Amino acid sequence: MRVEVLLLAGYLGTIALLSAYSWHRYHLTRLYRKHRPAAARVAPLVVHPRVTVQLPVYNEMYVIEPLLQAVCRLDYPRALLQIQVLDDSTDETTEIAERAVRRLAAAGVDITLRHRLDRAGFKAGALAAGLEAATGEYIAIFDADFQPAPDFLRRTLPHFRDASVGMVQARWGHLNETQSLLTKIQAIQLDAHFILEHGGRSRSGRFFNFNGTAGVWRRSAIETAGGWQHDTLTEDLDLSYRAQLEGWRFVFLPDVVAPGEVPPEMNGFKAQQYRWAKGSTQTCCKLLPRILRARLPLATKVEAVFHLTAYFNHPLLLLLSVLMLPALYARHRLGAMNWYQGLHVDLLVFASAVFSFASFYTYSLRELHPDWIPRLRYLPALLALAIGMSANNTAAVVAAFAGRTNEFTRTPKYGAAGGTRNWLGKRYGRSASILAMAETAMGLYMTLAIAYAFVIGAFGSVPFLLLFQLGFLYTGVLSLVQQRANRRLREVSRKRAARIAEHAYPSSLVTK
Numbered sequence: 001m002r003v004e005v006l007l008l009a010g011y012l013g014t015i016a017l018l019s020a021y022s023w024h025r026y027h028l029t030r031l032y033r034k035h036r037p038a039a040a041r042v043a044p045l046v047v048h049p050r051v052t053v054q055l056p057v058y059n060e061m062y063v064i065e066p067l068l069q070a071v072c073r074l075d076y077p078r079a080l081l082q083i084q085v086l087d088d089s090t091d092e093t094t095e096i097a098e099r100a101v102r103r104l105a106a107a108g109v110d111i112t113l114r115h116r117l118d119r120a121g122f123k124a125g126a127l128a129a130g131l132e133a134a135t136g137e138y139i140a141i142f143d144a145d146f147q148p149a150p151d152f153l154r155r156t157l158p159h160f161r162d163a164s165v166g167m168v169q170a171r172w173g174h175l176n177e178t179q180s181l182l183t184k185i186q187a188i189q190l191d192a193h194f195i196l197e198h199g200g201r202s203r204s205g206r207f208f209n210f211n212g213t214a215g216v217w218r219r220s221a222i223e224t225a226g227g228w229q230h231d232t233l234t235e236d237l238d239l240s241y242r243a244q245l246e247g248w249r250f251v252f253l254p255d256v257v258a259p260g261e262v263p264p265e266m267n268g269f270k271a272q273q274y275r276w277a278k279g280s281t282q283t284c285c286k287l288l289p290r291i292l293r294a295r296l297p298l299a300t301k302v303e304a305v306f307h308l309t310a311y312f313n314h315p316l317l318l319l320l321s322v323l324m325l326p327a328l329y330a331r332h333r334l335g336a337m338n339w340y341q342g343l344h345v346d347l348l349v350f351a352s353a354v355f356s357f358a359s360f361y362t363y364s365l366r367e368l369h370p371d372w373i374p375r376l377r378y379l380p381a382l383l384a385l386a387i388g389m390s391a392n393n394t395a396a397v398v399a400a401f402a403g404r405t406n407e408f409t410r411t412p413k414y415g416a417a418g419g420t421r422n423w424l425g426k427r428y429g430r431s432a433s434i435l436a437m438a439e440t441a442m443g444l445y446m447t448l449a450i451a452y453a454f455v456i457g458a459f460g461s462v463p464f465l466l467l468f469q470l471g472f473l474y475t476g477v478l479s480l481v482q483q484r485a486n487r488r489l490r491e492v493s494r495k496r497a498a499r500i501a502e503h504a505y506p507s508s509l510v511t512k
Contacts, residue, residue, distance in 0.1 A: 004330035011327035014320045021313045022356035024306045029363055031200035042158040049160075051153060051216075052082045052136030056126045058119070060144035061093045062415040063261065068100050070147035072109055075154055082135050083111040086126040088119045121230035122408035123212075128228040136219065143213035145261035145413040147175065152258060156216045159251045166221030166248025167240070169198065170214045173259030182269060182478075185382045186262040188375065192364035195254060197307075202252040206303040209240035210250070214258035221248045232286060233408060234279025241287050241304070245294055261413055266478045270392045270435075272411040277311040277393040281400035284308035314393035321390065321442060321468050324461075325449040332456045357383055380467070381474075388471030391439050436483075439476030443469050 053071055057064060071083055085097055094115055101113045114130060121128065131139065138157060142148060148170075156168045171194045177187040201208040210217070212235075222228070225243035232238045244250065263269040291304045358379055365372035446469035453461045 004333050007323065007326045007330040008334070011320070011323045011330075014316055014323060018313060018316050018320065018353070021306070021310070021316075022353055025356050025360040028196050028200040029360060031204040031206075032196050032363075035200075035203035037203060042161075045154065045158055048077050048080050049137045049157065050080045050082070050135055051076065051138045051140060051157070052084060052130075052134040053140045053142065054084050054086055054127060054130050054134070055142055055144065056086045056088075056123050056130075057093060057097065057144050058088045058123075058126075058410050059091050059093050060089070060413055061091060061096055063145045063413045064093055064097050065100055066147055066415070067142065067144050068097070068104065068111075071142065072104055072111070073150045074148065074152060075150040078108065078110070081110060081153075083109065084130045084134065085111065085113040086130045087113055087115045088122075088126055089115070121228075124228040124230035124235035127235075131219070131222065131228070134219070139217045139219055139222065141213055141215060141217070142258070143260065145175070146213055146258050147260070148214065148258045152256065153216070155256045156253065159253070160216075160218060162249070164247070164249045165251055166218050166225075166243050167210050168216045168251045168253060169208075169210055170256040170258045171195075171198075171252075171254050172211065172214055173257040175259045175261050176264060177262070179264050181378070181381060182266060182385075183262050183264055184378055185385055186269065188361055188365065188378060188382055190262070191368055192361050194252075195364045195367050196360060198252045199254060201303060201307075202250065204299075206300050207241060207244045207307070208250060208252065209237045209307075212236035213260065218248075221246075224248075232279045232282035233275050234283055237280060238283045238286065241283065241291065241308075245287075245290065261415070263411055264414065265412075265482050266475060267433075267436075267483060268412045270389070270433075270475070270479065271409050273389055274392055274396040275409055275411075277314065277396035278400045280308065280311050281397045285400065311393055311397055314390040315397055317387055317390035318394045321387070321446065321472075324465060324468070325445070325452060328449065328452055328456065328458055328461060332458075354383065357386075384467055384471035384474055386471070387468050388439060388473075388475030391435050391442065391472075392475070395435060433479075436476045436479035439472045440480070441476075443471075443473030443476055446472060 053074070055067060055071065057067075060067075068085070074081065085101055087094055087097055089097075094113075097113055101111050104111050112133075114126075114133070116126060116129065119125070127141070138160065140153065140156075152170070156170065159165055159168050172190055174183070174187045174190070176183050178184065198208050200206075221243050222239065225239055225246050225248070227239075228235055229238060240250070263272055288305065288308055291308075292301055294301075361379055361382065362372070362376060365375050369375060446465055450462055450465045450469060453459070453465060
């Protein structure tokens, strides 16, 4: 019986740790509601400072031209605006960008292309290299898939009148939100991140972070914080905390929206999440000891702990998934599993976790969308996806603690135009890793757990188990299916191109 007791203790302990993160969602929502911002308007600029717009680019052939067009439409005095295309590409992107930059420069735009061959430091290295040649007092940064509105600078720069402000972050919009179920889920997830996480932290004076794009930095804030560093995969989070530790204040503007593209296919989404999870964990290891030693309010330190350890809940979710079936067996063996007790305990756990999750995302939907009620139907899929991503993100957390070499894996961008499958057959498609098969295996494992729950009469556990089953099968099977479909279409395209070339140049005429 000792083994059964240990299994139950591990199961309940894991639930208790996860409950702390569930409580934290309530806390962020409370901070957001409690600290309502003043209704004062910020006066428009009278004196316009010089601004450098940095565009870090790496193999972005489908989105580079819309980006340049959008940035060149910024409503700002042309003589005071410098645009840097920081290109680390190894494909046709460089040629496309060069043509566009020459055309824009000929039209009087102060725009240059800086092409690096070594890609040292990845995105952080590109930004640091560009900063050496930057002439602006303020640095605006946009990733390749973003399309800022013309009034972006006019709405963000006035907030720098306060000399303590080091960075202003806008909210992300979503160019392809309606493209698929996956993009709709991501939109809800990101909206809650900005509205409640950024909103709650910034309103209450806690630390929050620059998101790598759609923001403006005071140049002196970057420099006094130690500049861009590439020892983590989340250089934006790293610099954000270092700057705030130096005393700089950050401002979040929920009403200023810069739309970008969310990954339309599962393997690209996993690559993005892996990078964020690994980089956040690296930043946690790098800076959390310094934060805890700093002379900061206790509330700021506690919030920083939850923020920088946010991805730790994925190993806990994965551990909980593995323990579910043994815990059911242990409870049955110990005689603690009669119908009433099993239903009562598991429904309580299930209801508290789901209510925390649902209330958090429901509140953010209400804040942003008049049609928030129809959007609620995506919350079960969002919860299942969060569970299904636990294996992918656990691997990232483990890699960070193991000190594995950093490799900045970009999120593929395909351009928002087109139908729901516009990414099929295009370059940059990510391959499914061995984790996709592990996720599928976990889904089958949860199916076994559901069957066992029915056998022993633990009906209260079934809804909980069903979410885990669907989450793992969704992430695993979709990764494999999309990879196969993409490979098949690319092979068809390759054969079609070969036939066209052969027709244009018959083999008998080709000099060998």
